[in-house]
């Protein structure tokens with residue numbers, strides 16, 4: 029069956045190309061290599077995926093005051109995100125409406141306005157066109173000039189508890205519905221770790237570019253299966269050094285056997301809109317109330333109770349479809365550059381109201397696992413390149429995503445719950461990808 | 469104890485920096501550990517204007533963390549160093565800048581590090597030579613007559629930009 033699809037149904041002549049790239053007939057769930065390698069599929073994703081749904085733009089703490097801005101992307105399209113004089117967050121294309129030059133060349137900053145470097149058209153920080161240089165020159169514009177309002181606004185901007193998203197699709201579903209109950213629960217639990225219920229993006233992010241498809245990162249951040257294998261050397265380091273070199277209790281369990289046991293706690297949930305959420309109740313719960321931060325954790329227990337606090341403090345990871353991730357104390361964003369080129373940015377954050385030493389400890393743990401010289405993320409990035417490498421052996425075209433298929437259940441919300449190291453979350457991702465790629 | 473009466477000359481600093489480069493390029497990492505003072509720091513900031521405690525650095529290694537790093541590289545196989553990196557450190561523009569308040573000698577240098585992965589060079593991610601370019605500042609101290617590194621601070625010229633695999637020692 030799969031062999032036939034590969035040979036006789038080249039997706040590019042198929043009116044619904046993604047159908048040919050996912051084989052879920054007869055107990056299979058397999059994805060075709062071209063979904064990761066093909067330029068035509070990549071181009072179609074820009075239109076069908078990135079231009080139609082919510083894409084993460086930034087966190088409110090990055091835009092504390094009017095005039096604060098950063099540059100980012102919706103798929104391949106460069107945008108500016110800013111806080112205007114009106115206090116609102118605005119998202120606009122980083123492209124002058126005159127003849128197309130980029131108007132902002134900085135990663136982030138604060139400015140009263142943007143002035144295009146080419147002919148100096150001037151825009152307010154929320155993108156309104158304020159002045160055209162030489163507008164009334166003899167060689168200027170006619171009285172009937174169809175003057176643009178300003179930089180092209182991304183039509184929908186909304187946030188969930190300070191996490192800002194934008195959509196190029198004016199008819200996109202409301203953000204809270206898009207996230208769905210389990211992604212909202214994950215965000216709520218992340219914020220519940222902070223005494224003030226808020227976080228602050230802290231310091232500068234780690235940035236990596238890898239030679240692989242963007243969907244490898246979407247799959248990997250909630251892949252409960254790989255940790256004990258890809259990160260085997262980290263597991264061994266933990267057994268030997270653990271917190272003494274800065275893990276700060278983030279990765280629970282001393283021995284490999286204990287870590288493996290902890291990895292099999294909790295569950296994963298595949299969301300209706302393709303999100304994957306992985307949550308585990310914390311182990312060693314009682315230790316939180318005797319250690320250095322007992323006061324901090326006791327106050328959280330008074331607020332949330334034992335049952336919920338076990339989940340709040342537990343390991344929570346999410347891939348919010350398509351390119352936004354939460355894991356430990358970080359916000360992760362990745363962006364497609366080409367079929368085999370992706371940029372990943374990892375922002376650490378601190379918990380507002382938590383003890384200073386606690387937030388500092390989390391930063392050291394972040395460096396130790398997620399930095400380019402660290403003991404975790406750099407191995408994931410290496411794997412993404414060797415994934416892409418392997419797929420050039422194109423005669424064997426299918427990837428198998430069938431772990432835990434028999435052990436999942438459908439929740440009332442329509443979400444699907446599976447076991448911790450199953451590929452339930454990957455299947456949810458790919459079903460949504462197919463839905464978007466096929467629909468008009 | 470540091471002996472402030474005997475300052476460290478440029479020749480002495482050069483000998484130490486060249487030796488460090490050779491130890492790293494020949495993977496004599498235990499000997500590299502021995503170049504550091506007990507309170508030494510191996511530091512690669514992203515934003516050197518912020519206090520290191522309150523921002524993430526690319527590397528922020530005190531003595532236990534340097535030992536862990538060397539153990540990881542020498543004893544444990546992991547994907548990012550399997551196959552291994554090979555490096556050449558080029559060290560130049562060495563200048564003694566003067567004494568720090570704590571009696572350590574500040575030494576400036578410019579360094580270019582070439583790195584490549586061994587293995588099947590036809591594969592994605594292997595077979596290229598990457599370049600790391602940095603201003604590297606040292607604080608050196610003389611302990612029991614031996615010059616040791618109290619600080620190696622590596623300011624990459626592209627420190628806020630994407631970084632590649634830096635799992636070898638820079």
Ligand code: FES
Nearest residue numbers: 124126127144147
């Ligand atoms: S392109 Fe911006 S002012 Fe001309």
Ligand SMILES: [Fe+2]
Nearest residue numbers: 255258404408
């Ligand atoms: Fe991983």
